[in-house]
Amino acid sequence: MGNTMLEAAQHQWHPIASSEELEYRHTFHGQLLGREFAVWRADDGNVNVWENRCLHRGVRLSIGINDGTELTCQYHGWRYANRTAGCTYIPAHPADSPARTICNRTYPAVERYGLVWSGEAPQGDPPGVALLDGTDVLSLRPIPVNADLETVHRQLTAYVFQPNEGLDGAKAAVSVETSGDLSIGLSSVSGDCKTQAVFFLQPVDSDRTVIRGVLAGMPAHKAQLDVLHHHNERLSALRERCEAEASQLPQPEKLQPVIQPVSEELAGMPEQSTSGRNADLRVKIARKWSTAEGIAGFELVSIDGQLPTFQPGAHIDVHLPNGLVRQYSVTNGPGETQSYKIGVKREPDSAGGSQCLHDDVREGDVLAISEPRNNFPLRRDAVKTLLIAGGIGVTPILSMAQALYHTGLDFELHYFAQDDSHLAFPDILETLGDSLHTHLGLDPEETEQCLEGLLADYQPAMHLYVCGPGPMLETTRHTADRLGWPDQAVHFEYFKNTHEIDDSTSFEIALSRSVMTLQVPAGTTIMDVLRDNGVSVPSSCEQGACGTCVATVLEGEPDHQDVYLSETEKKRGDRIMTCVSRSKSARLVLDI
Amino acid sequence: METAVIERSACADSVLLNDWHVVADLSALNSERPFETRLLGTDLLIHGAGDRVRIERKCDSGPVQISKKYGFLWACLGDPDRDILHIPEAFETDRFIVTGGSIAVGVSGLRAVENFLDMGHFPFVHTGWLGEEPHTEVPSYKVEITDQDEVLATQCRFFQPVASPTASGGIMANYEYKVSRPYTVALYKTNPVHPDRMDYIALFVQPVDEEHCIAHPLLCYLKDNTNEAELRWFMQLIFAQDKPILENQLPKRLPLDPRAETPIRADASSVFYRRWLRHHNITYGAITAPQ
Ligand code: FES
Ligand SMILES: [Fe+2]
Numbered sequence: 001m002g003n004t005m006l007e008a009a010q011h012q013w014h015p016i017a018s019s020e021e022l023e024y025r026h027t028f029h030g031q032l033l034g035r036e037f038a039v040w041r042a043d044d045g046n047v048n049v050w051e052n053r054c055l056h057r058g059v060r061l062s063i064g065i066n067d068g069t070e071l072t073c074q075y076h077g078w079r080y081a082n083r084t085a086g087c088t089y090i091p092a093h094p095a096d097s098p099a100r101t102i103c104n105r106t107y108p109a110v111e112r113y114g115l116v117w118s119g120e121a122p123q124g125d126p127p128g129v130a131l132l133d134g135t136d137v138l139s140l141r142p143i144p145v146n147a148d149l150e151t152v153h154r155q156l157t158a159y160v161f162q163p164n165e166g167l168d169g170a171k172a173a174v175s176v177e178t179s180g181d182l183s184i185g186l187s188s189v190s191g192d193c194k195t196q197a198v199f200f201l202q203p204v205d206s207d208r209t210v211i212r213g214v215l216a217g218m219p220a221h222k223a224q225l226d227v228l229h230h231h232n233e234r235l236s237a238l239r240e241r242c243e244a245e246a247s248q249l250p251q252p253e254k255l256q257p258v259i260q261p262v263s264e265e266l267a268g269m270p271e272q273s274t275s276g277r278n279a280d281l282r283v284k285i286a287r288k289w290s291t292a293e294g295i296a297g298f299e300l301v302s303i304d305g306q307l308p309t310f311q312p313g314a315h316i317d318v319h320l321p322n323g324l325v326r327q328y329s330v331t332n333g334p335g336e337t338q339s340y341k342i343g344v345k346r347e348p349d350s351a352g353g354s355q356c357l358h359d360d361v362r363e364g365d366v367l368a369i370s371e372p373r374n375n376f377p378l379r380r381d382a383v384k385t386l387l388i389a390g391g392i393g394v395t396p397i398l399s400m401a402q403a404l405y406h407t408g409l410d411f412e413l414h415y416f417a418q419d420d421s422h423l424a425f426p427d428i429l430e431t432l433g434d435s436l437h438t439h440l441g442l443d444p445e446e447t448e449q450c451l452e453g454l455l456a457d458y459q460p461a462m463h464l465y466v467c468g469p470g471p472m473l474e475t476t477r478h479t480a481d482r483l484g485w486p487d488q489a490v491h492f493e494y495f496k497n498t499h500e501i502d503d504s505t506s507f508e509i510a511l512s513r514s515v516m517t518l519q520v521p522a523g524t525t526i527m528d529v530l531r532d533n534g535v536s537v538p539s540s541c542e543q544g545a546c547g548t549c550v551a552t553v554l555e556g557e558p559d560h561q562d563v564y565l566s567e568t569e570k571k572r573g574d575r576i577m578t579c580v581s582r583s584k585s586a587r588l589v590l591d592i
Numbered sequence: 593m594e595t596a597v598i599e600r601s602a603c604a605d606s607v608l609l610n611d612w613h614v615v616a617d618l619s620a621l622n623s624e625r626p627f628e629t630r631l632l633g634t635d636l637l638i639h640g641a642g643d644r645v646r647i648e649r650k651c652d653s654g655p656v657q658i659s660k661k662y663g664f665l666w667a668c669l670g671d672p673d674r675d676i677l678h679i680p681e682a683f684e685t686d687r688f689i690v691t692g693g694s695i696a697v698g699v700s701g702l703r704a705v706e707n708f709l710d711m712g713h714f715p716f717v718h719t720g721w722l723g724e725e726p727h728t729e730v731p732s733y734k735v736e737i738t739d740q741d742e743v744l745a746t747q748c749r750f751f752q753p754v755a756s757p758t759a760s761g762g763i764m765a766n767y768e769y770k771v772s773r774p775y776t777v778a779l780y781k782t783n784p785v786h787p788d789r790m791d792y793i794a795l796f797v798q799p800v801d802e803e804h805c806i807a808h809p810l811l812c813y814l815k816d817n818t819n820e821a822e823l824r825w826f827m828q829l830i831f832a833q834d835k836p837i838l839e840n841q842l843p844k845r846l847p848l849d850p851r852a853e854t855p856i857r858a859d860a861s862s863v864f865y866r867r868w869l870r871h872h873n874i875t876y877g878a879i880t881a882p883q
Contacts, residue, residue, distance in 0.1 A: 036842070053842050055854045060840040075837050076712045077728065091728035092712040092858035102854055259843075261851035268850070284726040303726050304751075366726040 009033055012182065013126040015115035015200045015212045018139050022047060022116065027071065029062035031204045034255025035120065036060070037107065042082040043068035049118045050085050051105040054078060055262060061104070070360075080104055081360065088356075089321040094282055094366040105260060113214045114139035115200065120257075131177065131185045131196050132216050140213035140228060142202075143235045147246035149182075149201055152209040155242045156184050156199050161234050164219040164227050166193035206252040209242075211235060279319045279368035281307065286339060288363050292424040294346045295392060296358055301339045303366060309337065312399040313376035313465075313493070316340060317540050319368040321360060326353040327541050329395040329467075329493075330372055331425060333402030340372070343424050345392040373540060375547035375564065376493040378403060382463040385411040386454065388476055390468020391422070396493060397467055398428050405432055414439060414454055416447060416468065448475050455483045467493045487568040494563040497544040497580065501561050507583040511535065511592045512554055526551075526578040526590075535592060537578060544580035551578050556588035603632040603799075603876045609670035611773060612657075614796040614808045616665040617691050621645065631667055632876065633801045638665065662810050663691040664796065677772055681792040681812040688820050690811040693827040699838040700877035701797035701805030702846035702869065705777045707834055708795050708807075709769050709861045711750045717833050720753055721826075724762070727751035730858035743771040743868050745861040771865055774874045775799055785817045793827075802877045803844040807831060849881040 016030040022041040029052065030037035036052035038061035052060050054073040061080070065072045070079045070088060077091040087102035110117045110126045114137055117126040145152050157179065162172045169190040177196065178185035182203075187196045195215060202210040213235070219227045261267075283300035291297035301307075310316075312334075315327045328342040347354045361367070378385075378400045385404055389397040394415055404411040413432060416439045417423050429436055439450055455464070455476075464485060466476045473492055480490050503523055510517045511530075520529050527549055530537050540548040544562030553576050560570045562577035569575060576590070603609055615629050621641040628650075629636050635650035647656040647667055657668040661676050682689055697704055707713070712730050714723025733748040748767040766782040768790070775797040780790040792812040797805050809831065811823055847853060848870050855863050870881060 056856070057853055058842045058847075059837060060842060063836075063840050074716060074840075076710075077716045077725075090856060091715070091725070092730040093856060094729055259852075261849065262854050264851065266851075266854045268855075282726075282729060364726065366728055 008181070009203060010120045011123050013110070013117045013119050013122040014182065014202050016049065016118045016202060017116040018142060018212065019111055019114050019116060020139070021142075025066045025068055027062050027064055027066045029060070030116075030118075032118070033120065033203055033257060034205045035257035036062070037118070038062040038064065038071065039109075039116065039118075040066045040071055042066075044082070046082055047109040047111060047116055048082060048085070049107040049109040049116070050080070051107075051259070053104075053259065055087065055102055055104055055266075078102075079360075088360045089365065091366065094319075094368050102266060113137050113198075115212060115214070127180075127183070129178075129183070129185070129198050131198050132214055135216050136218035138215045138218050138224065138227070140215065140231045140235070143211040143213075143232075143239055144204070145209050145211060145239045145242045146207060147209060147239075147242040148207055148249070148252060149203045149209050151246050151249070152201055152211065152242050153181075153184065155238055155245070156186075156201070156211065159184075159186060159199070159234065159238055161186075161188050161195075161197070161231060163188045163190050163193035163195035164215065164217065164223065165195075166190040167223075167226055167230050169193060206255050207246070211238075279317065279325075279370055281369045281371060283307070283340070283367055283369055285361065285363050285365050285367065288361070291343055291426070293418075293421045295422075295424045296344050296346070297341060297425065298344065298357070298361075299339045299341050300367065300369065307337060307340060308371045310340065310372035310399075311374045312378045312403040313396045314372035314374040314399070315376075315396070315540070315546065316342070316372050317370035318342075318357075320353060320356045321365075321367075322352055322356045324351060324353045324356065325540075326357075327546055329376075329399065331395045331398040331428065333399065333428070333431075334406050340369075341425075343392060343395045370540065373546075373548055376465075376467070376491065378465065379463055380404075380407065380409060381461070383410065383459065383461045384463075385409065386462065386464045387411060387413040388416075388451070388454070388464065388466040388468070389413065390416045390472040391418075392424065393466075393468030393472075393493075393495070394424055395467075397465065398425055400465060401432055401435065402428065405435060411435055412437060412454075414450075416440075416442060416450075416472065444471065444475070447472060448479065451476055451479045452483070455480050455485065458483060458485050458489075463489050463491065465491045467495075470494060470496075470498050487566050490566070492566075494545045496541070497561075497563045499544075499561060499563065501544075501580050502559075503580075503582065505559065505582050507585070508587045509583070510555075510587060510589045512589055513592055520582070525580065526576075526582070526588075530578065530592070539579055542579045544577045547577065549577055549579045550575050552591035554589040554591050556583055556585040558582075558588065559584045602634070603669075605874055605876045606670065607673075607872060607874065608632060608774065608799065608876055610668065610673040612659060612666045612668050612672055612674075612676045613775065614664040614798050614806075615647070615667045617694050617808065618660060618663055618665055619692065620694070621665070629798075629806075630800045630804075632669060632799050634669060636667065662794075663689065664808060664810070677776060677794075679778075679792070679794060679810070679812070682810070684812070686815055687792075687812045688815055688818070688823060690813070690820050690823045690827070691808070692824045693809045693811075693831055694806055695828070695831045695835060696800070696804070696806045697835050697838050698804055698844070699841055700803055700845045701775050701799040701807075702874075702877045703838060703841055703844070704797050704805050704807050704834075705771065705775060705795070706846065706862045706865060707838055708777045708779070709745065709771070709865060710859070711748060711767070712856075712858045713837070714750060714752070717837055718830055721830065721833075722752055722754075723750060724753040727753075727762075732857060733860065735860045735864045737864070737868065740772075743769075743861065743864045745769040745864075769861055771868070774869060774872065775805075783814050783817065786814060789814060799877055805877075843879060845877055845879045847879045847881075849879070852879070 028039040030039045038050045038052045059075040072079045079089040085104035085106045107118045172188040172190035174188045177187050183200045185198045197215045200212045286301040287299040289297050310330045315329045331341045344357045346358045387397045401413045506521045540546045547564040558576040559582040561580045623641045627638040639646045659666040715725045715728050735745045738744050752765040753762045768780040771777045778794040794810045796808045
């Protein structure tokens, strides 16, 4: 094959598989111009045509496992996502947050005439073939031939076959209707019968070509096998002629398609992450299920030993395969120490944390998580406890409710949700008996009225715990305040800090115990400055919602920007969330 | 289209030409029929067995030096620069010294060495034996170049469902790996019965040509916990599991360009190995890095 022809072939569309060859959950090995492809159909119908090499150590992905949504490499279990070919999981480092995008090379794929079309860098649309348009087609079994494209092309122009309806009729007259570099259209006539066919040539390598024939018009069902058989025989004979001819020619040099190098950034070995979010535990997803509309439940079991103890209200950091770290409350009841159960709501407009858990992570996967931390502790000395949950905010509340229930303490759980189908963990709710009160489908105004009723008669030693979406939390806190609940009796947990953080100030911090004075410039957090100077700071949400990064203030006036501390606590000014809050005074002395 | 032509030239690396390589397991030879093999692209015929062994080149009359050690027949195509690797463990009397697991693999011998250094594939390729999901994590370990110019990985730990051919139940196994020559690698592994001592496996990889090799394992296992038949069986099982994966690596030669593949922390030993090969200008079985 001449070099110019090769050059041209690179920019053309070629059939690389028949649609039938892409069986359910199968991975197909395709090849074109010396380049190998892993071709697989996901359960959503999408056809993936990828470079046939795992980016890790070059193992062929065509021997990988197609689970319907991802392709898993056989060597080290790296997983690549449908469509993007981005790597979603590296089992050797379940805790890693690889801030890198490892993405395999993909090629376009179009299905037409029962064939999958692709190419190195094809231009425009796959070729339309007038002979085949507007009619049913039957694709023949692909015939691989150990001969170059030109030889096969030449032989095919002399291919003789009988029309579908006249397999046993008089010898057909076959004429060439169309002829291009990569396809030949033939028409066969015998008596009244006529069949047209197009034979596509797939240049697998310089010395190997696959013939993919497509007949215009679908023969009657019963005759199909006979037609296929007829072509099989004739094309096999043609193959032999081609191979005999090609063996007389000098052996062409095999094509060596260039494999793109990975990016500079990927070539280096990543360092272990040094963030203060620890991820000491390895857990396996023992169960993943849909617990309510848009909410997935995950049961996490330890892969090496016992999970640490949690308390009601505790959360864990989950390190996701896509590099994000997210906090989820443990929903377990007391004594349920074999696993952690968490609930994850799909947030369509999030940065991808919940989506990753919903779409990519599955049963059997290993995740890295932090030990449970409790910044939302439950007092057990209340005469009565009111638990108020909105939507997915029910997760820490569930743990609390079960704890209270089991110890026989007086409590009510008020669960606000859209409707029945949105009530998460119905199996747990069922166990709470009369303590559970659901409030379904209320608008903000109705919610406020309802809360007013619930909070109406505050008695000393009552405690209120609330978790839910920001606006509902604000309403609850204000209502409680208005109705005489003291600040210390109102406990809340935000999912996230939605306030805009003002980090334009600069100030000085003095660390009393480590005897250091450091500058915090605008745009940098206290936490960053501490870490840059070797002071380790535990953290979790890093947005002022969870309370993990708290530090004690000895001197100076904090500029609170978190949603963790209550108003009273903020006024006291003796604690600060170092991840978002800053200083109003020029200098802040911290007990660190 | 850019095309690169694979060159199948003879070996030009004097380090390899002037070194000893295993070319046969002595027990596989017999005096009736000559044994054919190939070393560094050179076809060889091995005549005789036992005490009377002779090697000749098939295509020319050039010399071949021969030696016998550790149950193997060794050959050197040039003038040996150094002795066959000394393995103290092979002389300890409380160990079984076992060969018989030689296996031909259609991939560069350097890829085979790298696979031997790699713990990350245990749960996927040696499922149920050397690893098992979900215990897939490769904890960080140390790699260094020793004073003797070897690549040494220490403090390697990996969960192993079966501690040894005779043990039952999972353990955290401790490993140490050492690459002492380009095609020679060894591992030390804590013995499950004598935690203070280590079992030893050397892998002598015969570079048949740039894209084919024969891996010749030598096991020096403490006798206490096993027997020779079981060891041989286990070793053959493990290597048979690696073979189909290795034969599906693209390209077949080991790329030394850091941008050819994507290393992760678990691959620290292979990163060192590749760097060390670059440093020693090894080209045979490799795709050299662009300058
Ligand atoms: S080569 Fe594919 S996961 Fe390692
Ligand atoms: Fe292996």
